[in-house]
Amino acid sequence: MRTGVWLIGAHGNVATTAIVGARALAAGETETTGLVTARDPYARLDLPPVEEFVFGGHDISETSVLSTARSLAESATVPLNVVQAVSDDLERVEERITAGTTVNCGRAVEELASETMSGTSFSNAVDRIREDYRTFASEQNVDRLVVVNVSSTEPRLSSPERYDTLNAFERAIEEDDRELPASSLYAYAALVDDHPYINFTPSTGAALGGLKELAERTNVPHMGRDGKTGETLLKSALAPMFAQRNLQVLSWEGHNILGNADGQVLEDDANKAGKLASKGGVLDGILEGEFHNRVRIDYTPPLGDWKTAWDDIRFRGFLGTQMKMQFTWEGSDSVLAAPLVLDLVRLIAHADEHGEGGLQPQLASFFKSPLGVDEHDLSRQFDMLDSYVDRHEGET
Numbered sequence: 001m002r003t004g005v006w007l008i009g010a011h012g013n014v015a016t017t018a019i020v021g022a023r024a025l026a027a028g029e030t031e032t033t034g035l036v037t038a039r040d041p042y043a044r045l046d047l048p049p050v051e052e053f054v055f056g057g058h059d060i061s062e063t064s065v066l067s068t069a070r071s072l073a074e075s076a077t078v079p080l081n082v083v084q085a086v087s088d089d090l091e092r093v094e095e096r097i098t099a100g101t102t103v104n105c106g107r108a109v110e111e112l113a114s115e116t117m118s119g120t121s122f123s124n125a126v127d128r129i130r131e132d133y134r135t136f137a138s139e140q141n142v143d144r145l146v147v148v149n150v151s152s153t154e155p156r157l158s159s160p161e162r163y164d165t166l167n168a169f170e171r172a173i174e175e176d177d178r179e180l181p182a183s184s185l186y187a188y189a190a191l192v193d194d195h196p197y198i199n200f201t202p203s204t205g206a207a208l209g210g211l212k213e214l215a216e217r218t219n220v221p222h223m224g225r226d227g228k229t230g231e232t233l234l235k236s237a238l239a240p241m242f243a244q245r246n247l248q249v250l251s252w253e254g255h256n257i258l259g260n261a262d263g264q265v266l267e268d269d270a271n272k273a274g275k276l277a278s279k280g281g282v283l284d285g286i287l288e289g290e291f292h293n294r295v296r297i298d299y300t301p302p303l304g305d306w307k308t309a310w311d312d313i314r315f316r317g318f319l320g321t322q323m324k325m326q327f328t329w330e331g332s333d334s335v336l337a338a339p340l341v342l343d344l345v346r347l348i349a350h351a352d353e354h355g356e357g358g359l360q361p362q363l364a365s366f367f368k369s370p371l372g373v374d375e376h377d378l379s380r381q382f383d384m385l386d387s388y389v390d391r392h393e394g395e396t
Contacts, residue, residue, distance in 0.1 A: 001353070003048040004142030005345050006133060006195075008186050009151030010057030010097045013077075013305050014200070016068040017338035018150075019055050019093055020078055023086040026051035030082060034339035036366075037346050041389045046353075047346040048144075055093045056136040058100030058129075058186075065097070066090040075304040077332045096136060100151075101125050101182050122173045122180060129189040144352060146345045147190040147197045149224075150337075154181045154203040161209075166217070169210030184208060191215050191222060196348045199224025200341060207371055212359070219357030221348050226368040229336040231256060231309035231329050232282050236378040239286040248316040251292035252283055255310050258333060259303030282368055285376035307333045340366050354392070362388035 007015040024030040032038035037047055066087055073080040083090075137145045157179065163169045169188065172180055183203035190197040191206065191214045199205030199222075206215065206222045215222050228236065231254055242249050283293050309329040316322050344366055351360050364370035365381035375381055 001048060001143045001349075002054065002141060003052065003345065003349055004054045004056065004137055004140055004145040006136060006145055006147045006190075007055060007057035008100060008147065008149045008183075009059060010055070010093075011059040011061050011063050011065060011068055012150060012152070013068060013072060013334040014150045014337045014341065015057065016065050017072065017078060017334040018341045019065055019090065020069050020072075020083060020086055021338050022050050022053050022055070022342060023089040024082045027085055027089075029085045034335070035343055036340070037343045041386060041393075042347075045347075045350055045389060045392060048349050050342050050346065053342070053345065054140045054142055056096030056140070058132070059097055060100050064090075064094045066094065072305060072334065075306070077305045077335060096140070098132060101129075101185065122176050122185065126173060126185055126189050129186060130193055133189065133193060133195060144349055145190075145195045146349055146352075147186065147195050148341055148345065149183055149186060149197075149199045149201050149203065149205055150341060151183070151201060151203070153201055154183055157181060157204045157208075160204065160207070163211075164209030166210040166213045169208060169214075184211065187211050187222070188214065191218055191220050194218055194220050196220060196352045197222040198341075198344050198348055200227040200337070200344070202226040202369070212371075216358045219355065221351040221357055221360050223344070223348065223360040223363045224367060224369075224371055227337050227340055228282075228366060228368045229333065229340065230307060230331055231311065232368045233378070234327070234329060235282050235311075236286070236376055236381070239283055240377045240379065242313075242315060243287055248289065249283075249287050249291045250314045250316055250322070251312070252294075253292070253312045254295045256295065256297045256307065257300040257303060257309075258297070258307040259299065259301045259305070282376045285374060305332050305334050307331060 007018070009015050021030065025032065035050070036042055037045070069078060069083045069090055072078040073083045133145060133147070136142065159179070162179070163172060173188070181204050183199065183201065183205040187197050187199065187206035188211060191211060197206055197220070199207070202225060205224050206212065207225055307330070311327050313325040314322060315325070344363060347363060348360060359372040361370070361373045362385045364373040364375065364384055365378060370381070373381070375384075
């Protein structure tokens with residue numbers, strides 16, 4: 001079974017790092033460190049090999065996967081020798097990347113765009129996306145196409161309930177409803193043609209009721225939202241400690257600085273709102289009672305792809321004594337995210353192979369705001385994935 005991966009935001013740092021990593025694995029230039037599906041029990045599932053993934057996608061910039069990879073190497077994010085070893089592969093991938101759409105992606109994204117789809121109607125945009133999916137799958141002899149959104153964050157949708165049914169969503173496309181965001185058009189184009197869809201961003205994607213209805217009707221797996229890679233990953237592992245020890249958290253202040261294109265987009269308050277809601281909501285889902293919970297994100301250009309998060313936690317213990325914990329998380333945003341993208345493609349392809357459509361709760365550990373899942377404790381989320389493996393091993 002040949003697996004195609006269509007990346008929305010294919011020239012971005014996360015997409016490029018995922019492509020470089022997959023091709024480096026195929027060339028024997030790197031190891032599987034960071035891939036969840038490379039370790040037991042998940043490696044025991046019959047998953048498509050990362051080394052055989054075929055990549056294509058959409059982007060709105062005139063740059064290339066290879067130039068992005070070289071830029072990442074200059075910032076010591078990706079080893080230069082690895083980029084050089086797979087440069088021919090990256091040039092071949094570039095031939096499969098075409099212009100995307102920026103509809104309702106916000107002013108910050110539109111200002112970064114150098115090339116977009118021609119045509120103005122939403123129906124035309126959806127038709128073009130579907131045709132690009134079909135052409136790629138046909139030309140690359142792909143048996144299954146997985147669509148992954150790794151583009152910059154869109155502004156939040158003001159009235160998502162307006163699209164709670166598939167009829168309402170499709171009517172909005174026909175009427176050129178200017179509220180519909182690009183991420184949802186991409187999700188619709190995937191689900192209506194039976195392509196599994198992953199939303200690795202805080203954008204709306206397939207979170208709308210009408211698109212969930214479509215996924216159930218077509219029995220296509222989908223999941224999101226917002227990949228859990230750094231500070232929030234640590235929060236979902238650390239916050240349960242306070243809850244389980246009955247320590248009262250009084251405040252949890254987080255300050256994030258990053259310097260890549262995503263950081264630049266998040267300078268816009270409209271685009272930043274969805275990201276802040278996603279990052280802050282994890283603690284509300286784990287800790288009880290009222291407490292101060294604030295997250296800040298600031299663009300700091302010299303950091304490039306490197307992200308720093310500083311957290312200050314004030315809590316109360318026995319006899320009312322107040323204490324504090326502070327930590328600093330420093331990491332490459334893309335290197336943390338890319339293996340998870342590859343993991344998700346493997347796992348959602350597995351679900352599709354076994355006829356498991358709709359939301360995929362076993363993938364909750366990969367997301368800050370997992371659709372359809374209220375559990376945010378990281379260990380309990382992994383229990384869901386473990387149970388999924390156990391069920392499939394039992395069937396075998």
